[in-house]
Amino acid sequence: xxPLMLFSALLLGMLGFSGSARAQAxxxxxxxxxxxxxQEIMGPADxxxxxxxxxxxxxxxxxxxxxxxxxxxIGGEFGECVLAARGGGGSWSSPAFYSLxxxxxxLQAGLQxxxxxxxxxxxxxxxxxxDSQFKFGAEAGLAFATLGRSIQGATTAAVGADIVTIxxxxxxxxxxxxDGAALSANSSAMRxxxxxxxxxxxxxxxMELHNPGSDPLRxxxxxxxxxxxxxxxxxxxxxxxxxxxxxxxxxxxxxAPPPANRR
Numbered sequence: 539x540x541p542l543m544l545f546s547a548l549l550l551g552m553l554g555f556s557g558s559a560r561a562q563a564x565x566x567x568x569x570x571x572x573x574x575x576x577q578e579i580m581g582p583a584d585x586x587x588x589x590x591x592x593x594x595x596x597x598x599x600x601x602x603x604x605x606x607x608x609x610x611x612i613g614g615e616f617g618e619c620v621l622a623a624r625g626g627g628g629s630w631s632s633p634a635f636y637s638l639x640x641x642x643x644x645l646q647a648g649l650q651x652x653x654x655x656x657x658x659x660x661x662x663x664x665x666x667x668x669d670s671q672f673k674f675g676a677e678a679g680l681a682f683a684t685l686g687r688s689i690q691g692a693t694t695a696a697v698g699a700d701i702v703t704i705x706x707x708x709x710x711x712x713x714x715x716x717d718g719a720a721l722s723a724n725s726s727a728m729r730x731x732x733x734x735x736x737x738x739x740x741x742x743x744x745m746e747l748h749n750p751g752s753d754p755l756r757x758x759x760x761x762x763x764x765x766x767x768x769x770x771x772x773x774x775x776x777x778x779x780x781x782x783x784x785x786x787x788x789x790x791x792x793x794a795p796p797p798a799n800r801r
Contacts, residue, residue: 565731566751569633571603572620573755575653579706580762589657589685592702593763598623598658598742600667600721602638605652605705616640617654619721622752622759623664623742630759631745632752634738635727640674640719652707654716663700667721668739674703675717682717 576599580590593599598621605617620633658664666677675682683699703716723738732747740746 562730565635565727566749568603568618568635568727569620569731569752569755572601572633573758575601575603576655576755576758576762579653579655579704589704590762592657592659593759594765596624596657596659596763597661598664598667599759600636600656600658602654602656605638605654605716618724618727619654620755621667621738621742622755623658624759624763625745628760628764630756631742632732632748633755634741635724635731636721636738637724638716638719638721640716652705654703654705656716657702657704658700659702660700666700668743672721674701674719674721684716 580593600619600621602617602619617638619636619638621636622630622633624630658667663680666672666680680700681698683702685702685704725735725737728736728738728741731749731751732741734747736747
């Protein structure tokens, strides 16, 4: 009987480990897609210079690699997102995980698949996202801006905005609005990715947790949001670049982890 009990306990442990590893792999895939989205939207295209200027001054960034919108009379949208915040010395946090859900009613039909980045320009905007279930366009005291089909002149269009949203649909920049969409922290995703319970504030503000799998995303944020020097972005402090990233590739950075307690 005892060998059978030991075998059962071992089997249950293996199944639990397998489920945990699979869940973490799913979250890592989302982080990798977020890195690609950031590189594609903030990449070398001629009209992204202003967007990178906004990133240089942003307090945080919310990246939604795929936002699905679909409907016929009753519409809805859904997406999984990651949130990172800027720390001291120009470094960035590991990502916290969020879910985006919205709904609408009206005469509409079709399917849209978009990449969306929201640049959080103020502490007020960052705290609003962190402190409660956040709804785009409906938070009192916050100013929102949505950049249209061209993001040239973005720094002018975003003056006074707490949160600036840039969307790209089917390879083209588009005037995508998230008004009415609710954003909520995904605690189960953070537990899977970091191996313990954690709040979004612990991850992105206190920087108490770090997963090395997020270093390419952190490196891309540092590189694309670095001050320009002689017409090119400076290399992130604490790491060196491994060359220019081709579109569609995750570029690896040699980074020191965030200055906090790590698991």
